Amino acid sequence: MDGSLGLERTERQGEVLDAALALLVEGRERFTMESVARRASCSKETLYKWFDDRDGLLTAVVQWQASKVRPGAYDAANLTASALRASLEDFAVTWLGVVSGPPSIALNRAAAAHAGGGKAELGQILLSEGRFAIGARVKPLLEAAREAGLLSFDDSETAFRTLFGLVARDVQIRLLLGDRPAIDIAREAAKAADQFLTLYATPKPQKGPHP
């Protein structure tokens, strides 16, 4: 999956979506068709033509931003204990940086509100481009580390969810609820990696079961 879902946008459409996103992120003004049109210097009619309706516009904005912050892959070759630790820490730093950023906060709030009415579409997009995409990138790393004898676990999904919890803690929910927790990302990331390794690193540094 490349995230485009066959929805290529023209340059102008990208500008409009950026403007809409900025509006949503700032939060100074309500996200209304008119405010988007004004901000993007386009007509409402164009918005309706391109994105069908308000929901379509919102969906396109979420899609647009989510596809911009695809997580990077982690090198699973030549894994050493220190390289693994570095990758875990890097994942944690990146993730904390993204979710504590205003775009993530605004989009997640919008999606949560959207899910309040029956519609779960925005949430699904954010989850599949965020949480699940990340899982898909990190799990191979974990499995490679297991292969290399560095980690031991039964289920990589379970292991990843533990890592996720150790990194996230209460940060995301507090941010979504309007709290502004002071977090030292580097420090928290290091601690999370540390704790994860404490839980999952194989007891003794040995070579794996497959020489």
Place this chain on the structure above:
Amino acid sequence: MDGSLGLERTERQGEVLDAALALLVEGRERFTMESVARRASCSKETLYKWFDDRDGLLTAVVQWQASKVRPGAYDAANLTASALRASLEDFAVTWLGVVSGPPSIALNRAAAAHAGGGKAELGQILLSEGRFAIGARVKPLLEAAREAGLLSFDDSETAFRTLFGLVARDVQIRLLLGDRPAIDIAREAAKAADQFLTLYATPKPQKGPHP
């Protein structure tokens, strides 16, 4: 704090708030002054008289429900390793049960949406009656366990946040975004308690893990 904040409600007011809450939780109908009045069989004028405006009503609803689910205290006397484990597990079960319940989901969504406009009041209420109230109950347990030589940590806040992360993992955010993760609460709670003890239990002086 007893959670009342000097806001005693008459029985009738409680009924109205229950009706409003039910409306919010079901999500079938928009949360509007008229729909609340209809559902509660009261007049809009009464709503405005009692709760000032829509925000006041929403705040009262959040206050009302949040104060109903105060976390219980954990017995910190005669702590043994198994009693500690049981308390941790109990906390995890309770917390997962609450946050995966429709009222919590609906209220958190409403608060997140509310925080989208500058207003963080609902979020603050939920955090102080939820996350922080729980922390205030659990931290004494952790400190007592440290006193009893069962745990070792520097900062109980940090330790609690780790416990929080191990219990919550990705559950709450997925629920808020409309996903319906299938979780086995008892199992996840046990695992979280297990992992927390692995991270924070003081190494046993002599007893080997394999008798």
Place this chain on the structure above:
DNA sequence: GTCGAACCGTACCGTACGGTACGCTGCAAT
């Protein structure tokens, strides 16, 4: 130059909703 498509700006429509006003009923106190 002419044509047509795309798009901008704005005016407009219908509705939903927050908030107010008012008349009516039931009830408790005197």
Place this chain on the structure above:
DNA sequence: ATTGCAGCGTACCGTACGGTACGGTTCGAC
């Protein structure tokens, strides 16, 4: 019985917003 008040139901007002219509402008194709 009279009075006063709390509260129900409903009608009403103003506005904000989703969605549509339309005239004017730019620009590329021919």
